[in-house]
Amino acid sequence: MADSALPAPGTIGGAIDVTPHHKAPGTFLETLHSWVVTVDHKKLGIMYVLYALVFLLVGGVEALCIRIQLGRPENHFLSPEVYNRFFTMHGTTMVFLMGMPMLVGFMNYLVPLMIGARDMAFPRLNAFSFWMTAFGGLMLYYSFIGGSGLYAAGNAPDVGWFAYAPLTARAFSPGHSTDYWTVSLLVSGVGTIGAAVNVIATVFCMRCKGMTMMRLPLFAWLSVVTSALILMAIPPLTAAQVMLMIDRYLGGHFFDTLAGGSALMWMHFFWIFGHPEVYILVMPAFAVANEVIPVFSRKPIFGYPAMVAASVGIAFVSLGVWAHHMFTVGMTSVGNAFFALSTMIVGIPTGIKIFNWLATMWGGKIRFATPMLYMTAFLFQFLMAGLTGIMLSVAPWNWQLHNSYFVVAHFHYVLVGAILFALMGGICYWYPKVTGRMLDEKLGKWGFWLLVIGFHMTFDFMHIPGLLGMPRQIYTYEAGRGWDTWNLIVSIGAFVQAAAVLLFAYNLLVSYFRGEVAGNDPWDAWTLEWATSSPPPEYNFVADPVVTSRRPLWDMKHPEDPDWKYE
Amino acid sequence: MSEQENHGHHSDSIHLPAPTTWPVVLAFGLALIFLGIVTNPAISILGGVLTVFGTVGWFRDVLPHERHVDVEVEVMDLNIRSTRERVARMELDKPGRYAPTETYPIVSGIKGGIAGGFAMIIPAMIYGLIAQHSIWYPINLMGGAGIANWTDTSTANIAAFHWQGLIAASVIHAITCLLVGLLYGAMLPMLPRHPIVLGGILAPVLWTGLLHAVMNIVNPVFDQRIQWGWFLISQVTFGLVAGWVVAHQSRISANRNLPLAVRMGIESPGLMQHDHDEKSEDRH
């Protein structure tokens, strides 16, 4: 992509003019139909995010039940069977039906807008992917109804989200609970892979004129990296699940330890998927941070090339660290040392990111609107979570911490403290673009602080029972182990979080009807999506935009001081 | 945008891919096939039928030509303007433009690290010869930090030759020397006043103190046997040599009068050179 082919500096192409919206609203059925048959990346993106939000509530209710049960020792709120179903479903839901769809939704909505394209590369595949994901999730939840019905939680899976063999073998998991887990994740996995293919093709083939890979907004860059990771990581899970199906339905012996099969193989296969998966989840959080932090600090991202390199580096290294989930399975000392090292190495590129965000804020004029509040909390919490991750990667210490509540605290710190916070911040940031209305700032701030309090009450104190020897995935514990008080605090914190999440959802709802009209660029931002109306028209841009720098809108706003002069 | 002119050349509608039911149908069919495995084969059969319909329908959507709809375009003015009209510049104590500040700091750092690494070997060897009459002694002590599974930590054993010890020690030594050199290369030009004092004396002393505090946990064998005096001497040797090499290669003396921001190599308008044409893409 030679620079000479680009337009002369100082111009930006027709990203500017837009349709006013005055279509007559259809009947309810018409509207529904138009959403079901749509291939518009924006509508699909919205559906993904709404779908994920619904499952956030569902998974959250499961978490609340878990916390009620664990709030006191020897509690009888849930039976052991139901408890096991609940934590399995909670983990599976949050990772596969909340996290992944949410991030795919973000990518879907934003990537074409940011790169100045009319749609995704394969719009029909996009619709297909969404529906696969959706039907996968519905199938998983149908398991609650199958079998013995809702009261005893039916056939819902109960083997933990990593479903270790041979607990999943027919002998130890009769009935269909494990089959539901396998089959529904297979289906939604296909959807996710489809979405990833689409994102990569979109970014590689649909960029507007002048947008070289080094001018790509970091959000789009990270979307590509995430998608590449999806392509590398989901197939191993799919393969392992196919093997599991072969075992369960055709009498195979992959994981049948009585006939020479290996339980360890499952663990390896699962974590070859599972570890990259957590980075798949966190990359979009980084992506949001990369957009929001600069805009609210009023400075460009510090060290763009380093940020790109670090993301690619994290993705690469993360493919080689999976066995840090398996330090206790009896690997050789060399194996343990290798995986400890590779895991620690991930801290280096991640550190680069943290420092670069810090440097972006340094010397800026930081406006703490709700999105930026979320990002600030994200920075602190991700830092803390990463450092507990480093503690876990110290293999000998991991022999103590593995499968304790310390691990649970570590990963909720990332999954909630970093990812959920970042995604919620992202929702606040792009809500005006998507709906044309501002979120209520007051409600937003209340929700944010409530969530911060609830989060820290829950997950700070959750580290302690872990250090005191409390294993995870236990439905109850004896009084007198010294775990009660901590668990009670944690449980109360979960309810504070629930209040915060409800407030957030309420805000989304009322602001849609009553929010202030946003205008096309409420945050005074710099990427192309703010150069079209809010909400954007079906075709995004009237004419294909042409860009000459990483911040096309900056160049337009400051023609005397444009970016391309310095980049 | 007033400066945006209209050059005609447009149609009043835009082609977009037409909405279609087939992807949903196909997805539903595939999902049912799988659901049937868990519930009832009849559901799989239904799913199979839907899958066939979905596939055929989808094919006919795109072949031989993609179906599309025309969306009418209506246009209104959009205003892309910021209320923040003034852009601050980084404030420098001295105005004016500066020559490029970095003369290959990375390379000079690496060179310094290599030089220091070799220089450091000398006091270490002397120590080995004086203390234990063996040059392998210090090597094995260091290598022990890597392979660590010394079962026999007697002095005689440590003073003997072990190829694992040699390899481990070389790797550890090379990595740390290069990294520290790199660090010097990046940092010394920023703090140019007393490069030798900083890099050659202060840093090694601090570093030795730190190691002294933690060595018992990092490597107890090493800790029991180490002679901190000698250790400090070899650290300072490294620091002096590396610092000297770096300082002389990156023209620190010339930089001395530059403002800090420039010495730190910060890329910001006014601090950087403006010639857009000369700038090459490879810096990104």
Next chain:
Amino acid sequence: MSAIPIPVHQVDQPAEWTQPYKGRVGMYCLIAAESAIFAIFVVAYVFYLGKSMYGPTPGQVLEVPIFNTICLLSSSITIWLAEHALEHNRIKRFGAFWAVTIVLGSIFMIGTGMEWNKLIYHDGLTITTNVFGTTYYSLVGLHASHVIVGLLMLLAVLVFTLMGHMKEEHAERVKTLALYWHFVDAIWVVVFTVVYVIGR
């Protein structure tokens, strides 16, 4: 409301802004994902070698399918010739090579079918027999299922060609499909090496 302003440079600039063909990029992505699946199955096959607690072993029952392999690999050449023909708008030639490709692929499938028939009814090796049976049928079966999907798609193109819809402008799409076929062949090289060379 004003008319659409289109900036000067969009009209002036020579349109040298080229990006890769999206179908191809998509196919490469798909191939990456598929490779990951195959990698796991291959790893599993290798890991489970010799772990069966009872027979038969690969050495006892497997015969090296040379003829099959030759057919499948040469289909990669014929499909390439077909692609080439289409690029030069020689539709007849294209159809002929395309058909040969399908025939070769089908021979491969028939060969596999016969092999399985022998293994099941003669040697008594099924997927439940032992770990070898499980891994063998799943790995080879996974590959075979890809061949079948490929054949179906090739067939669809052949039908189009026979109906006279195939034109030079479809070359990109056809090449994308051919890419998939090349991938299936390449995977066979891996499977063949692992199952019939190393594993026996």
Next chain:
Amino acid sequence: MNADRSTSRRSYLCRTLVLLAATFAAHAAFAEGPQSTPSIFAPAGTPAASIFDLSLFVIAITGGIFVVVAGLLTYAIVRYRHKKGDEKSEPAQVYGSTQIELAWTVVPVLIVVVLFLTTARLIFAIQDAPRPKKTLDVTVIGHQFWWEFHYPKLGIVTANELHIPVSSNQQPQAVFLKLYSADVDHSFWVPQLAGKTDLIPNNENVMWMDAKHPGLYVGQCAQFCGVEHAKMLLRVYADTPEEFAAWVKNQQQAAVVDPQVEAGRELFARQSCMNCHTIKGTPATGHYGPDLTHLMSRETIAAGAAPNTPAAMKEWIRDPDSVKPGALMPAMHLTDGQIDQLVAYLETLH
């Protein structure tokens, strides 16, 4: 390997940190001996203690990083927040700085090198520890929701409660465990003594530990293994050498035969109890459930789900599900009288 911390040069540092940790985790003080809270910060064995040392080191490093980075963040937030009058202007635009970025890449790399060397050393020190001459060998077999212990050299089989001799500086006594599973994955974890190691079917694992103070160390299964994973508790008794010798002697005997409880013994053989349980010296040789030969030498039943009292035992035999829902022992639908007889018999198995 013998990392006796009291001789360590930096015990001051350790103490201060421990004090911090202790105030933080209220009852997790660094205690000398077993506790009801199995805190990993109250080590009582060599591996646990060296892991504890390492953990302090890692906490110090990560804590340092946290303080520095969080401090800078806080500073940036306070110092550079939007102020009145800022609405009209943008701050100076800064794009990057190779030098600074290089510096903050290299520093973490160096930290990682140090962390890794420390970690690797301890991995090797614990995993590849040479086996001393005098060790106690125990084979541990995990079952869904209970533990089986074999002492191959002593000819003892018992369940759920592991007895080991205490280890002192004069008489070091390491215990080497071979770990197997009869069904699904489990994990052996007694936090005060050593890190955990998994029990995986079709796979052999080993670990070792020692106990520096006599008493009861609690732990539990740390790998989800099904319905009753939560009640697969584990108790390790570190006995003085004399106590241990006495215990071994008792365990090696066949079961007590007390004619007074003949009825119960017969019932045990008549019901299918004997298909699943072994009582040495009787026809009962089942292997599916725990060995009951010296049942009364244990303080709990059903892997710690209930105390070993006649009342709890009756309830257990009447309906195991009511004590431990999902346990793999079936309710035998016995009359109260039969249960009384059975329990009377079991109560004699000292």
